[in-house]
Amino acid sequence: MYAKKSSLLGYLAFLALIFTAHSQEVKQNNQSLFDGFMNRGGNVYRTASGKPGPEYWQNRANYEIEVELNDEDHTITGNLTIEYINNSPEKLDFIWLYVEQNRFTENSRGTLTTPPGGNRYNGDTRGGYDISNVQVDGDNAEYLIDDTRMQIFLKEPLKDQGDEVELSMSFSFTIPEEGMDRMGRLKVEEGWIYALAQWYPRVAVFDDVTGWNVEPYLGAGEFYLEYGNYDYKVTVPYDMIVVGSGQLQNPKEVLTKTQLNRWEKASESEKTVYIIQPEEVGTKKAYKKSSGKNTWHFKMENTRDVAFGASKAFIWDAAKMNLPNGKKGMAQSAYPKESDGQEAWTRSTEYTKAAIEFYSKKYYPYPYKNAVNVAAAVGGMEYPGLSFCSWKSKGASLWGVTDHEFGHNWFPMIVGSNERKYAWMDEGFNTFINHYSSNAFNNGEYPSHLEKTRQIKPYLIKDSREGIDNYPDVTNLRNLGYTAYYKPAVGLILLREYILGEERFDRAFKSYIKTWAFKHPQPADFFNHIENVAGEDLNWFWKGWFYGNENIDLAVEDVSKKENGYMITLANKGGIPMPMKLNFTFEDGSTEKLNLPVEIWQRGDSWEYLLETPKKLEKVEFDKMKQVPDINSSNDVWSISN
Structure with a gap:
């Protein structure tokens, strides 16, 4: 034993001498850039590989709704029944609902947190719900309404793992003219156009991460909802057309014979x-x-919401959508004559059809039978199977908003993330897929230029910039377009085109969609899933780009001649490490490429690479294709003429 121990100690001393003799001065390493930054460990509900765990659960809510729209006093009046199913492992003493029409009152939190000069999310203050006859399983129930949340108390706790309860109530509200750019009404020559959303009390999500998600409805933060089946009826004056999420159940009762014939023709x-x-x-x-x-009677299955449009002014058209596995659906558009025209809404159905078909083929099959685009006093807002887009939009603008809003059917309608907290998981992901849809549409009629990632440099270097991880209601509205839309989208383009490559990224991204379809992923689930399927530790990327305010600044700092080639000195001058793709140009006109992995930055911010070559080197260039949103292009190139 003693001899063996002495041999081991001697060997370790020898190794220490070797490494000391051949090592440079020890400097501070960059381990902090590569470390984990959030709790991403797995449990029985969500695995470390980014999948629902063996005990993952999700509650469910099925809705039956009957309402009447009065176009004289602009009101909605009706009744609601909710079948709520508790699949969680705990008993529930109460149920929270969102009552978001209460945002439209003088003293709502949303009104009181709107700047005096207003913003995009202006809303009328003469609305709000009138709720009555609240019952649980047919008996009168105790309830509490606080701002945009409603708490219904249960006489007996709702049992866990599949127990059900029936909630019912009557409700009414005045439809706001300004509905926070998400819903409301618009006066045109032939009458009012009603864009109805957030129009019924909706069950809040109870999940394994937060419990009840009851953040107030303020402005920029959107929605987080349970999935379920919807059966809803909308009664309107005889001369008003209604288009809605889901399938029209009684076309023969509300459409003329001529319209029915045209409907059948459009479906093919x-x-x-x-x-x-x-x-x-x-x-x-x-x-x-x-x-x-x-x-008008509609049904929609396995959806998190429904919306509808109603008007006497609608031109209405449609066409067939070709969906995977031989299935088909119908794209529809409803718009006033003020929006008519080949340069405007006459092409809306063409745009809707193209968007749905593209995303269905490339990412995940569209699960619904209809996709309806409604011209309204809304810049652009998405709901399952139905979008409201500006009645003034034309050409590229109309394509862009239509493509974007229907892209939301994948994020967050199919992949049901929490928009109230993580806007980047729906807006950013959607903006990312919009990039490819736009480039594909009609041979690039309205191309996206988002692959030119350095276009967002002005935002990246602003002192007032904010991180992607900011909640939307906290983010300065001037920054929201970047934090929620462009920066996360550019990050995914960077990940696909530069870091992982198309094959690895696409496999992982499509797997994420399929895995979390009609479920509730958290940010950690996305990060874990991409890493596990792509086979890459991307902590440094998520931490730097999605959860920080640092920037990328990689440099070709120096080139020196050596006996057998050139020593290339590289530097990481920013806070986000990145693989380095280098192009070498030689005097004879030939070129070479080199891809250095991100791990070159683990030990420090400088790296040397020996390029062995007998040729005379004239230029070294980092990121020749400009795929990386590097904030300082001046140090990307070394040339002999410098």
């Missing part, structure tokens, strides 16, 4: 077919009845 047509022609709007030809009311 690659080109847009009018259901209501422009010249028919406001005439007897447009309506099934000549007086009274109509009730």
Whole structure:
């Protein structure tokens, strides 16, 4: 034993001498850039590989709703029944709902936190819910309403793992004219256009991360909702058309024979077919009845929300959507004559069809039967199977907003992330896929230039810049376009095109969508899943780009001649490390490429690479294709003429 121990000690001393003789002065390393930055360990609910765990659960809410729209006093009045299913492992003493029409009151938190000069999320203050006859399983229930949240107390705790309860109530509200750029009403020549969203009390999400998610509805923060089936009916005056999320259940009761024939033709047509022609709007030809009311009945399965549009002013057209596995659906558009025209909404259905077909083929099949685009006094807002887009949009603007809002059917309608907290998980992911859809549409008619990642440099170097991880309601609205949309989208383009490559990224990204379809992923689930499928530790990237305010500044600092080639000195002058793709140009006109991994920066901010070559080197260039949003292009190139 003693001899062996002596031999081991001697060997260790020898190694220490060797490494000391051949090592440089010890400097501070960059381990902090590569360390983990959040708790991403797995548990029985969410695995470390970014998948739902063996005991993952999710509650569910099924809705039956009947409402009437009064176009004289602009009100919605109706009744709601919710079947709530508790799949969680704990008993529930109460249930929280969102009552977001209460945002439209003088003393709502959203109103009181809106700057005096207003912003995009302005809202009327003469609205709010009138809620009555609240019951649980048919008995009157105790409840509390606080701002945009409603708490219904249960006489007996709702049991865990599949127990159900029925909630019901009556409600009414005045439809705001300004609905925070998400819903509301617009006056056009032929009447009002109603864009109805957040129009019924909705169950809040109870999950394994936060419990009840009850953040107030303020402005920039959007929605986080449970999945379920919807059966809803909308009663309107006889001369009003209703288009909604889901499938129309009673077309024969509300459409004329001519409209039914056109509907059937549109369902098989690659080109847009009018259901209501422009010249028919406001005439007897447009309506099934000549007086009274109509009730439009819709159903939608496994969705987190529904919305609808209603108006006497709608031109209505449609075309067939070709979906994977031989399935088909129908793209539709409803818009007033003020929006008509080949340069404007006449192409809306074409745009809708193209967007849905592209995303279905490339990422995940569209799960719904219809996709409806409604022209309204809303810049652009998405709901499952239905979007509200500006009635003034034309050309590239209309394509862009239509493509973007229908892209949201994948994020967050299919992949049900929490928009109230993590806007980048829906807006950013969606902006990323919009980039590829736009480049593909009609041979690049409206190309995206988001691959030119250095275009966002002005934001990256602003002193007032904020991190992607900021909650949307906290973020300065001037920065929200970058924190929620462009910076995360550019980050994913960087990850796909530069860091991982298309094959590894696409496999991981599509796997993430499929794995979390109709579920509730958290940021850590996304990070873990991409890493596990792609096979790459990306802590340094998530931490630097998504959860920090540092920048990328990589430099070709120096080149010196050596006996057998050139010593290339590289530097990381920014706070985010990155692999380095180098191009070498020689005097004879030949070129070589070299890809150095991100690990060159683990020990420090300087790295030397010996380029062995008999040729005369004329230029060394980092990121020749300008794929990296490096904030300082002046140090990317060394040339003999410098």
